[in-house]
Amino acid sequence: MTDMFLTNLLPQLAAGAAHTHALGFQYEGLDGDRVRLRVPYRDDLVGDPETGVLAGGLVTTLLDHVGGLAVWVGLGTYQPIATLDLR
8 A cells, every 4th residue: 555545645535535524534644454433423414413422424424434544555555445235
């Protein structure tokens, strides 16, 4: 895997898309071959105001996205892939 992929492209893929940016995804780096993302808590991301539990769509999007990033790290390059299929 090239250093350019890890230092330049991976962070952009992690948080640079319109939906990941709107949701506040932040690239934290790699821990070995594991991609680390975080999403800071915001009131507008809450699915249940009574409990403060985050919306399921946010969690699903985060899992889908970090899974795709992990596949790219495993492949060592960016290429089109399929991630979650929730049917």
